Amino acid sequence: MKPPLLLIGHGSNDDAGSAEFGRFVHRLRCRLDQNAADVSGGYLDIAKPRLSDTVASLVARGHHRLVALPLSLSRVGEELPAAMALEQERHPTLMYDYGRPLGPDPRVLALLAERLNEAAVELEPIQEFPRLRAVTSVPVEEPVQHIELSETAVVLVGEGSTDPAANAEVHRVSRLFWETHAYDFMTVETAFVSVTPPGVPGGLERCRRLGAKRVIVLPYLLFAGGLLERVWAQALAYGAGHPDLDIRCAEVIGDCDSLADVVIERYEEALQLVH
Template sequence: MSNPPLGILLIGHGTRDQRGTDEFFELGRRLATQLAGRAIVQPCLLEFQSPTINEGWRRLLEAGAERIIVSPLLLFAAGHAKSDIPDAVEKVARETQTLDRIAGYSRPISRQPHMIDLVRERLIESLGSAAIDPAGESSRPTAVVMVGRGSLDPCASSDMRLLTEVTLRGRGNQIARSGTGAQSIADCYEIAEGGCCTTFYAMAQPRLPDTLGQMAETGRYGRMVVQPHLLFSGRLYEAIVRQTEEAAAKFSEIDFIVSRYLGPDTKVAAAIADRIDSLASEKIGGEALLP
């Protein structure tokens, strides 16, 4: 353990879905494994479930943490990262007279390399199944629709669009392992320039039902892979599946496939640990936070 003891306050959004909650705490355990011997990891939730941010902060104090890195478990920077979480943390820090123990806030995991690797893995799973033509005949090409949660923050929406481009048109180890020798997923699966797009479930445009309808009506695509960019199970993932099923019923000539959400994968834990290490390596008061 670092000296003095370092605490990590891992903050999830929270969900009413018990499976999603369980997955969040599983991720917390995996992060604790990543940082074993260097930091105390305390998961907590912004809303819906316990422990709250207030409770999590106090537990770290009770465990002896003298410096605390706040790690918001967010895919992109938006309202929660910029105001809700800092407000809640600073409130309990004032109440406990421990404002000086806030060592900093780690950045959202966004396009951290481990996250890009995991997104590509999920997409390749679905594209691999979509590439099978039971009739052995040539078919219309496959389209990829990346779905973000959506945010009123234009920076978060732009980051989601950029993630789509990096995922589909960038190089990656998973592509090399597929044995195709292609430069990118788009090349490997022959996805045309107009065959991949970014859409959103709420609060940003375009919305998923509109995107699916517009792409289907072109008549260009025989299959559509919908990839929800979500961390855990919950109502949002279920709603995306339902909206895709509604499109499939309307456009029965097209095969629709919904990819798995990211889940409490070790790559997510590694991405969070990297963000924490990046912050911890900075000099604060002349001392590095982690060895």
Template sequence: MISGLFDKLDSNIGILIIGHGSRNSHATDEFATLAERIKASLSNIPVEYGYLEFSCPTIANALDTLRGNSVKKVIALPAMLFAAGHAKNDIPAVLNDYSLKTGLEIIYGRELGIDNSMVCAAGERIKESINSKSEFPLNKTLLVVVGRGSSDPDANSNVSKLTRMLVESFGFAWGETVYSGVTFPLVEPGLRKLVKLGFSRIVVFPYFLFSGVLVSRIRKYVQLVALDNPDIEFINAGYLGNHSKVRETFISRISEAFTGENTMNCSLCKYRSNLLGFESEVGLPQVSHHNHVEGLMQSCNLCEIECTGECDSQEKTSLNEHEHEHEHPIYPHSQHPFGPVTLRNSKRT
């Protein structure tokens, strides 16, 4: 596919891969490695990457580089697992602003989404966590998939769909979905409910692209629940990372944008349809909430292999402004008893 379709691309077309950015240097290194691998597979096309927040190069930096290489048209891909606020609002707002200022034509690709290659990548990470275990009866094991969590119900529901596909692929006894933030149930209250199901073994799989503060927190919450439930074996599966199937999906998204098959799910988008419970958000303006932390470069170098969370207290003091300046619409379930309210007045966050 690469040698066929992409050899036909005009020399004035470039590719931009957009990451979220992280306060943890290991996470940004992982993203950069993945982007460089994609760049190497498309050696005849200019490929750059940029970050929405915290890290450099910024999206504008990367677009400047492409323009400097005589690129007239850019295919921009959000390196996001599902389409929520970042993919639907923040990134498009930055791209639209840049395009208006410079005249550069930008074609916006879609998120990675529910894709067979992504399901396979997730499956392999789970296999890696259980293959070393002897006498591992899957039909007596609970799978818990941890999603990022969003105020967008469509994005959240896709994590649940992925969970079900993995449960049926492996034949797990049961499967549940929890989230690391914004929505419900969060990791700790969710796991404390799930231990009551009576399974003696629970596999926890963080459906994340890269390491970082959130993956570290997930594992800390698993450890807290495990300490209170010594009769249950908790197994932490690895996140997706630089998996070949993930890179394969990125290539597919580039192909879709180039051929005009770049379709997104608008029927369940809370900004385009009167989605039950979210009717007030239809037609809201497309704006970015991350301008104040774009390229902030406030990263952490404490962790040599993976974020340990040791720097959380430092980050919270210096980045408190970032946590509270977003002008997102109020999430209708922000007071849910298994959601973010469980983190208030807690030293566990």
């Protein structure tokens, strides 16, 4: 039997994000069941199940080697290695191997392109929130103006970090995404939800000054929840003060089989490194 896959999230007080994380763990459990591989999930902080509880459960079921994979789009800092080292102190028989973070994998960029294209479709304006799929400042009674892709900019929004290298990686993703999937658009700018500038309003303002008629806010986030709501709220607030700019918000990558494909490849890659 293959060693179990342990998916590790950072954790938050956000029930919606935790629920989607749980659904994704279940999807992987179903996908890897045919390979006789157990799949569990745990959080480093705040949310449940906590990483320590999940590891204790795995060890109690007789698993003493596992693959620990951070379910993250950004680089892993010192928090995860420190947490796993602590688990080894608690369980001296425990051995583990790391799977690489998801990062700007080509399939992740392809999923971002799908979300971008969904938001770019010429739809009637939608004003329901937060269930909307597009946000626009154009009044409902007015017909939608046709806007070319060359007049449409994209703001790719990362989470934001105190780690400069993590923020630089989001800028790198923006450039990769523009060159591989969004070259017909005016530009792909970078913004962050919090911690570091520019924020979403700053990214939108740059696009406006570059002459964009429409801007699509593209969250570089795995799951829906509080962070996505903050992105939407910042975009709506900016749009209220700039009624001539059509602002749309795309969905997050989300729980899907394509994302599961990337995680399974990371898992298999970690197993091959062991052998």
